[in-house]
Amino acid sequence: xxxxxxxxxxxxxxxxxxxxxxxxxxxxxxxxxxxxxxxxxxxxxxxxxxxxxxxxxxxxxxxxxxxxxxxxxxxxxxxxxxxxxxxxxxxxxxxxxxxxxxxxxxxxxxxxxxxxxxxxxxxxxxxxxxxxxxxxxxxxxxxxxx
Numbered sequence: 001x002x003x004x005x006x007x008x009x010x011x012x013x014x015x016x017x018x019x020x021x022x023x024x025x026x027x028x029x030x031x032x033x034x035x036x037x038x039x040x041x042x043x044x045x046x047x048x049x050x051x052x053x054x055x056x057x058x059x060x061x062x063x064x065x066x067x068x069x070x071x072x073x074x075x076x077x078x079x080x081x082x083x084x085x086x087x088x089x090x091x092x093x094x095x096x097x098x099x100x101x102x103x104x105x106x107x108x109x110x111x112x113x114x115x116x117x118x119x120x121x122x123x124x125x126x127x128x129x130x131x132x133x134x135x136x137x138x139x140x141x142x143x144x145x146x
Contacts, residue, residue, distance in 0.1 A: 011038055012122070013139040016066035016114055021090065023118075028054035030120070032064075032074060034090040047085030049074050049092055053120050060120040066136065067114070077101075108132070 010025040013036060020036040024044070032049040053060040061078035073093045074081070083092040095101035108115055112134035119125040122140055129138065 009039060010141050012141065014064055014116055014136050015139070016116075016136045019066055019070045019072060019089070021064055021072055028052065028058055028120075030060060032090065034072065034087045045085075045087070047087035047090075048083075049087075049090060050082045050084060052080040052082075058120075060118065062118040063115050064118060064136070065115045075101075075104075112136070 008026070012023040012025070014021045014023065020034075022033045022035065022037045024031045024033070024037075030051045030053075031044070032051070033045050034047070035045070037044055051060045051062070052058075059078055062081070063075040063077070065073040065075060067073055070089055072090045074090060076092060076094050081092055095104065110132055112129060112132040114135060116134045116136035116138065117125055117128045117132070119128070126138070126140075129136070
């Protein structure tokens with residue numbers, strides 16, 4: 001996936017136990033890559049998860065769950081997600097039954113530990129993760145918050 005260098009991009013990093021996921025925000029889309037990349041990286045990988053949240057009521061709402069074996073499960077919730085390519089460590093996951101998602105979500109409430117809530121509004125994302133004691137380190141851009 002080649003993103004033009006003249007586009008405004010915002011890089012966010014999620015790290016747990018040495019595994020890093022890079023999130024690149026561009027307008028009403030976010031791209032998630034396994035590994036650490038920045039605007040100086042020569043190219044971003046061809047394998048990624050794309051989230052699209054355009055429109056009046058568009059939001060991005062998901063979780064990253066850092067698993068053993070350096071795998072990261074991307075639990076999708078609201079809006080449009082698409083896995084491009086076959087990443088060796090990052091995969092898209094959707095609970096087929098809402099009851100199963102609720103059971104999982106309730107099991108981590110207050111203790112996200114190796115999980116991190118992902119949201120298009122980073123102030124809300126920070127607050128939810130802080131309240132639920134996520135141990136995933138998140139590095140946000142130094143510029144103004146979204």
